[in-house]
Amino acid sequence: EAQVTQNPRYLITVTGKKLTVTCSQNMNHEYMSWYRQDPGLGLRQIYYSMNVEVTDKGDVPEGYKVSRKEKRNFPLILESPSPNQTSLYFCASSFSTSGFSYEQYFGPGTRLTVT
Amino acid sequence: AQSVTQLDSHVSVSEGTPVLLRCNYSSSYSPSLFWYVQHPNKGLQLLLKYTSAATLVKGINGFEAEFKKSETSFHLTKPSAHMSDAAEYFCVVSDRGGGFKTIFGAGTRLFVKA
Numbered sequence: 001e002a003q004v005t006q007n008p009r010y011l012i013t014v015t016g017k018k019l020t021v022t023c024s025q026n027m028n029h030e031y032m033s034w035y036r037q038d039p040g041l042g043l044r045q046i047y048y049s050m051n052v053e054v055t056d057k058g059d060v061p062e063g064y065k066v067s068r069k070e071k072r073n074f075p076l077i078l079e080s081p082s083p084n085q086t087s088l089y090f091c092a093s094s095f096s097t098s099g100f101s102y103e104q105y106f107g108p109g110t111r112l113t114v115t
Numbered sequence: 116a117q118s119v120t121q122l123d124s125h126v127s128v129s130e131g132t133p134v135l136l137r138c139n140y141s142s143s144y145s146p147s148l149f150w151y152v153q154h155p156n157k158g159l160q161l162l163l164k165y166t167s168a169a170t171l172v173k174g175i176n177g178f179e180a181e182f183k184k185s186e187t188s189f190h191l192t193k194p195s196a197h198m199s200d201a202a203e204y205f206c207v208v209s210d211r212g213g214g215f216k217t218i219f220g221a222g223t224r225l226f227v228k229a
Binding site for chain 2 (some may be wrong): 004033035040041042043044045048056058059075089103104107110
């Protein structure tokens with residue numbers, strides 16, 4: 001089954017304790033992306049990757065890191081989490097259907113609480 | 116620069132009546148436009164997409180949207196609402212100039228009354 005998986009689905013942590021949220025896709029997509037969803041703000045893009053070893057900042061990259069060493073995986077790293085990073089996080093992957101129409105497939109989400 | 120404005124944060128309709136969710140966008144290049152739906156405590160599902168082909172786009176579950184360049188709009192419609200349509204809807208823009216940068220609207224929550 002074609003899918004995007006994220007782990008963990010739920011995480012409660014404390015301020016300053018490094019964490020990694022994993023994302024994996026089995027569709028051989030070149031593009032992958034991370035978003036956070038906060039009430040009233042929709043989804044905001046954190047980082048995206050257009051291919052292996054190619055990443056770029058979205059609108060809200062502060063406090064996050066990513067890496068793309070393999071095509072299927074795109075982990076999100078919070079080196080020193082803070083309470084304002086409490087949010088619902090989505091990973092997405094995409095192929096280009098006609099040049100640049102990036103139709104995205106989303107993972108189930110990771111709910112992160114930082115106390 | 117890209118931006119998306121969903122003109123209504125909440126829309127309430129009665130079952131069987133038409134649905135209209137409004138979206139205006141701005142883009143420096145020819146945009147790709149999407150509508151996604153998110154049911155409560157669920158992930159996001161693509162409803163439909165516009166990619167510079169036909170301006171009237173048909174999606175799943177009876178939804179459609181019309182791309183109007185002169186009005187920079189991409190409103191989502193459905194002739195007859197069903198209870199199962201109650202969800203949050205997001206208008207999304209991405210364009211070649213932005214690479215894979217994607218901008219979501221703030222969302223419109225649709226309520227359907229019996």
